Amino acid sequence: MSAPTGITRATLLKDLRLEWRSKDAINSMLFFSLLVVVVFSFSFDPSAEESRQIAGGLIWVAFLFAAVVALNQTWARELRNQVLDAYRVSPAPANSLFIAKTLGNFIFVTVLEALMTPLFIVFYRLRALGPAWQLLLVAVLGTWALVVNGTFFAAMSLRTRSREIMLPLLLFPISIPALLAMVQSTTAILNGEGARFWIVLLVTYDLVFTTVCLLLFETVLNAE
Amino acid sequence: MKKAFPILGVLTAILLIYALYMALVWAPTERTMGNVQRIFYYHVPSAWTAFILFFVNFVASVVYLIKRRPAADIVALVSAEVGVVFCTVVLVTGPIWARPVWGIWWTWDMRLTSTLVLWLIYVSYLFLRRFSSSGQTPALAAALAVLGALCVPFVYFSIWFFRTQHPQPVMGGGGSIDPRMLHVLLINWLAFSCFAFLVCWSRYRLEKLQRDVDHAHASASLLDPRGSGR
Numbered sequence: 001m002s003a004p005t006g007i008t009r010a011t012l013l014k015d016l017r018l019e020w021r022s023k024d025a026i027n028s029m030l031f032f033s034l035l036v037v038v039v040f041s042f043s044f045d046p047s048a049e050e051s052r053q054i055a056g057g058l059i060w061v062a063f064l065f066a067a068v069v070a071l072n073q074t075w076a077r078e079l080r081n082q083v084l085d086a087y088r089v090s091p092a093p094a095n096s097l098f099i100a101k102t103l104g105n106f107i108f109v110t111v112l113e114a115l116m117t118p119l120f121i122v123f124y125r126l127r128a129l130g131p132a133w134q135l136l137l138v139a140v141l142g143t144w145a146l147v148v149n150g151t152f153f154a155a156m157s158l159r160t161r162s163r164e165i166m167l168p169l170l171l172f173p174i175s176i177p178a179l180l181a182m183v184q185s186t187t188a189i190l191n192g193e194g195a196r197f198w199i200v201l202l203v204t205y206d207l208v209f210t211t212v213c214l215l216l217f218e219t220v221l222n223a224e
Numbered sequence: 225m226k227k228a229f230p231i232l233g234v235l236t237a238i239l240l241i242y243a244l245y246m247a248l249v250w251a252p253t254e255r256t257m258g259n260v261q262r263i264f265y266y267h268v269p270s271a272w273t274a275f276i277l278f279f280v281n282f283v284a285s286v287v288y289l290i291k292r293r294p295a296a297d298i299v300a301l302v303s304a305e306v307g308v309v310f311c312t313v314v315l316v317t318g319p320i321w322a323r324p325v326w327g328i329w330w331t332w333d334m335r336l337t338s339t340l341v342l343w344l345i346y347v348s349y350l351f352l353r354r355f356s357s358s359g360q361t362p363a364l365a366a367a368l369a370v371l372g373a374l375c376v377p378f379v380y381f382s383i384w385f386f387r388t389q390h391p392q393p394v395m396g397g398g399g400s401i402d403p404r405m406l407h408v409l410l411i412n413w414l415a416f417s418c419f420a421f422l423v424c425w426s427r428y429r430l431e432k433l434q435r436d437v438d439h440a441h442a443s444a445s446l447l448d449p450r451g452s453g454r
Contacts, residue, residue, distance in 0.1 A: 159356060159360070160355040161355045166352070166355055169351050169352075170348050170351075170352060170368065172348075173344035173348050173372075173375075174345060174375045177379050177383075180383070181382055184389075197385055201381065201382055205378055208374060216367045216370065216371075219289065223364050223367075
């Protein structure tokens with residue numbers, strides 16, 4: 001196995017193991033996700049027909065908030081233990097760290113989504129009129145779009161004042177095309193319409209931004 | 225260089241006055257919208273100027289990432305600031321125009337929506353510059369600028385498709401434009417571009433001076449024989 005993949009694997013497994021043993025982030029995040037779904041159910045009456053029409057948007061806004069809270073603590077552990085300084089000094093490529101962090105966040109946010117989705121389906125009595133497997137595809141692509149940019153901006157915000165607010169400030173504007181695509185494709189699939197344009201847009205967005213984030217992460221890591 | 229600035233300033237002032245006269249008096253009155261339509265001569269050139277400035281920001285950021293020249297960083301900062309100002313003008317003149325014409329303050333038509341997202345992206349850029357600690361801001365900001373600029377085509381495509389699914393009234397009308405109106409539009413654009421250039425130049429000098437002063441302070445405290453804590 002080449003060195004970069006080895007480093008990525010090691011970093012990812014370290015994060016997963018740490019999280020599994022302490023479970024502090026995952027427990028609070030799971031409860032947060034439940035709270036978000038309940039609050040949405042009070043704000044947007046599930047029995048109203050309109051709410052079912054906008055369910056696609058509601059789900060993704062809920063995922064977005066959960067993702068932001070999860071992403072904010074991405075680098076917290078590294079900061080506390082000066083891991084980033086050690087990483088900069090080591091010959092390890094910056095990209096391996098970035099991919100490992102992004103994958104870890106992706107897994108984390110996917111777990112949260114896996115909890116929130118059944119709740120939404122149950123509370124809002126959702127039924128997919130279109131092919132349900134496409135919903136899975138949209139979920140994967142959309143989550144990756146949020147997480148890849150979010151991990152990048154979280155690293156950028158590390159040395160800024162008001163670090164926690166900086167992440168959503170940077171993430172939301174740039175994610176707008178992806179958010180539009182996620183919401184529109186989910187709504188389209190739920191209503192049995194075609195979502196091909198939006199899915200293609202999401203794939204393109206993911207490819208472009210993953211590439212650019214990989215290219216620029218070295219700069220951000222050395223700069224921060 | 226010092227002499228050029230006031231000369232250019234006077235020329236720009238004359239051009240702006242001329243453009244104002246053309247827009248408010250000389251240009252023909254639009255058939256359906258009447259005189260309200262004249263705001264078009266501020267709305268559209270501001271948008272074009274903002275787009276050019278944001279493009280300059282992108283190029284300057286790329287140059288900074290490759291060459292690490294401080295001048296490129298200052299150009300990036302300046303073009304983003306002035307670009308956001310012009311973008312704000314677009315977003316304010318839009319509703320002012322929409323209200324008498326359609327009775328609504330805002331419409332989610334393609335152009336206004338895309339401009340709003342563009343504005344959001346560059347305001348977030350300015351926030352990063354303001355909030356991050358001075359040492360490494362240029363590199364981080366340059367990275368953000370590249371990401372933001374790459375996002376722009378996605379913004380346009382996604383909103384274009386979204387709007388073709390949910391049509392809204394279109395600002396500025398489509399179709400052909402009276403050649404006299406086009407003439408006035410281009411004059412206003414020229415005037416705005418000159419004005420933008422002047423403001424950018426002035427801001428550039430200001431920023432450069434500020435950095436030179438900060439640098440001098442830093443050097444002085446480093447060399448101070450009485451030690452730190454002045």
